[in-house]
Amino acid sequence: MGLVERREKERNNRRNLILKSARTLFLEKGFKSVTVDKIARHSELGKGSIYFYFNSKEEIYAQVLLNDINKFHQQAFALLENKKSATDLFYKFSHFYTDIFLNDRELFRILMTYMLNTERMKLPVELDNKIIIAMHRTIDAIGRILQIGIEEKEFPPNINLIHSQYAIWGLLNGIISLHIFSGSEVKRPDRIRSTIDSALEIFIAGLKRDREVKKQ
Numbered sequence: 001m002g003l004v005e006r007r008e009k010e011r012n013n014r015r016n017l018i019l020k021s022a023r024t025l026f027l028e029k030g031f032k033s034v035t036v037d038k039i040a041r042h043s044e045l046g047k048g049s050i051y052f053y054f055n056s057k058e059e060i061y062a063q064v065l066l067n068d069i070n071k072f073h074q075q076a077f078a079l080l081e082n083k084k085s086a087t088d089l090f091y092k093f094s095h096f097y098t099d100i101f102l103n104d105r106e107l108f109r110i111l112m113t114y115m116l117n118t119e120r121m122k123l124p125v126e127l128d129n130k131i132i133i134a135m136h137r138t139i140d141a142i143g144r145i146l147q148i149g150i151e152e153k154e155f156p157p158n159i160n161l162i163h164s165q166y167a168i169w170g171l172l173n174g175i176i177s178l179h180i181f182s183g184s185e186v187k188r189p190d191r192i193r194s195t196i197d198s199a200l201e202i203f204i205a206g207l208k209r210d211r212e213v214k215k216q
Contacts, residue, residue, distance in 0.1 A: 011053075014045070014049065014053070015053045017043050017045075018039065018043050018045070018049075018050060018053055018054070018060065019060065019063060019064055019067065021039055021042040021043040022034070022039045022042075022043075022060045022061070022064055023064045023067075023068075024042065025038055025039060025042055026061060026064060026106060026110055027104055027106040027107060027110075028106070030106060030109060031061060031109070031110065031113050034057065035057065036050050036051070036056075036057050036060075039057070039060065055124070058123060059123060059124065059127065061110065061114070062114065062123050062127055062128070062131055063127065064110070065110055065111060065114055065131060066127070066130055066131050066134055068107060068110075069131070069134040069135065069137075069138065070134060072100060072138070073134070073137050073138065073141070075096070076093065076096060076097075076138070076141050077141060077144075079092055079093060079096060080093070080141060080144055080145065080148075085149075085152065085154060086145050086146065086148045086149030086152065086154045086155065087149070087154065087204055089145045089148065090145055090168070090200055090204060091197065091200060093141065093142070093145060094172055094196050094197075094200060095193065095196075097172055098172070098176060098189075098192055098193060098196060101176055101180060102180070102188075102189050102192070105180055105181065108176060108177070108180055109181075112173075112177060114131065115135075138169065139165050139166065139169050140165075142165040142168050142169055143161050143162075143164075143165040146159065146161055146164055146165060147161065149207070154208070155207045155208065156207065159207060164207075167203070168200075168203065171196070171199050171200070171203065172196060175192060175195050175196050175199065176192060176196075178195075179191055179192045179195070180192065
């Protein structure tokens with residue numbers, strides 16, 4: 001390995017170390033409590049080193065979010081490769097989506113904080129666009145399940161895919177945000193899953209009923 005390659009590897013390793021340290025702190029303490037100084041101490045680096053790789057805490061935060069969303073997509077789209085009915089895929093996808101945030105509850109807070117404060121974070125346009133595209137890939141996964149339902153004649157062919165996929169995405173995020181930080185911690189996972197299952201059952205039943213009505 002040449003000198004240039006070695007230095008590039010060292011830079012990548014240091015950058016990844018910063019992101020790993022920052023993610024740990026964000027998940028443990030929340031966005032507001034974390035400072036660049038704390039990230040530097042946790043990384044065992046100087047504050048100047050942090051600013052060599054990132055312009056702000058917000059940029060680090062956004063990159064952590066982007067990395068987690070991309071990891072989620074790799075697993076989520078692999079899930080859609082299973083030969084299941086669209087109904088089964090909806091339940092599997094929703095359980096997988098829910099479990100991601102139940103295992104890392106602060107990750108959900110990170111996602112919601114970004115969505116509610118995008119403009120105030122003043123991120124580089126390129127990074128901001130990457131996150132928006134990544135979020136749309138999550139919604140596209142839901143759209144893919146709807147498309148499978150149409151192709152397999154499980155759902156009516158004329159459903160509004162855009163409206164339906166956003167409705168389900170909103171359903172998942174709404175139920176998770178309602179319960180993930182409230183109530184009995186022991187009962188929380190079952191309450192979230194059962195509420196999502198009930199909501200999906202109503203939504204899917206409506207799609208199927210619409211198909212039966214159109215067949216008559």
